[in-house]
Amino acid sequence: xxxxxxxxxxxxxxxxxxxxxxxxxxxxxxxxxxxxxxxxxxxxxxxxxxxxxxxxxxxxxxxxxxxxxxxxxxxxxxxxxxxxxxxxxxxxxxxxxxxxxxxxxxxxxxxxxxxxxxxxxxx
Amino acid sequence: xxxxxxxxxxxxxxxxxxxxxxxxxxxxxxxxxxxxxxxxxxxxxxxxxxxxxxxxxxxxxxxxxxxxxxxxxxxxxxxxxxxxxxxxxxxxxxxxxxxxxxxxxxxxxx
Numbered sequence: 158x159x160x161x162x163x164x165x166x167x168x169x170x171x172x173x174x175x176x177x178x179x180x181x182x183x184x185x186x187x188x189x190x191x192x193x194x195x196x197x198x199x200x201x202x203x204x205x206x207x208x209x210x211x212x213x214x215x216x217x218x219x220x221x222x223x224x225x226x227x228x229x230x231x232x233x234x235x236x237x238x239x240x241x242x243x244x245x246x247x248x249x250x251x252x253x254x255x256x257x258x259x260x261x262x263x264x265x266x267x268x269x270x271x272x273x274x275x276x277x278x279x280x
Numbered sequence: 281x282x283x284x285x286x287x288x289x290x291x292x293x294x295x296x297x298x299x300x301x302x303x304x305x306x307x308x309x310x311x312x313x314x315x316x317x318x319x320x321x322x323x324x325x326x327x328x329x330x331x332x333x334x335x336x337x338x339x340x341x342x343x344x345x346x347x348x349x350x351x352x353x354x355x356x357x358x359x360x361x362x363x364x365x366x367x368x369x370x371x372x373x374x375x376x377x378x379x380x381x382x383x384x385x386x387x388x389x390x
Contacts, residue, residue, distance in 0.1 A: 182295065186302070207309075233309075265306070272303075
């Protein structure tokens with residue numbers, strides 16, 4: 158009976174392993190993305206990465222002088238008509254032209270660094 | 281220790297898929313932001329022109345109306361029309377027999 162289910166279990170394990178491997182790549186990209194914006198102070202963690210074709214994530218964590226931990230999650234939702242920002246799950250905000258340009262520059266640099274450093278791809 | 285060939289192939293597929301996703305996401309975002317920026321740049325020049333146009337038209341119409349009003353001195357002004365209506369209403373009221381109206385109303389009530 159177990160032998161009957163073994164292929165399904167193995168297939169399911171393989172699928173989970175593939176997903177986890179893909180996620181590991183995204184995590185490594187996120188660290189590279191976080192380093193695009195300069196050196197970070199101690200106790201400060203920043204990640205920047207693309208989740209999928211339409212979604213970019215900026216994640217930041219830090220501890221203030223009082224020892225309190227702060228987390229800020231910003232999601233950029235790229236739509237054909239423009240980009241909207243959702244910060245900490247609170248409502249959609251349109252990007253200003255300057256913020257949109259900064260995001261575009263960050264994405265360009267992300268592509269360059271990730272593809273050359275992580276995936277050894279020529280540009 | 282060399283990597284298991286099957287595992288090697290799997291990893292190759294996963295990395296290939298992720299590279300394709302990164303390219304797609306980056307290119308899409310760049311095209312959207314560039315389009316939006318160019319729309320904003322064009323809209324700046326466009327807005328200036330479109331705001332001026334309707335106002336120029338309105339100013340022109342107002343200028344024409346005031347000159348035509350000045351020319352038609354014989355035509356009754358708006359205030360004259362209102363006054364004549366009020367006069368008509370007053371004269372109509374004086375023609376009504378209120379006393380008779382009250383008598384008729386009392387008769388109906390009884």
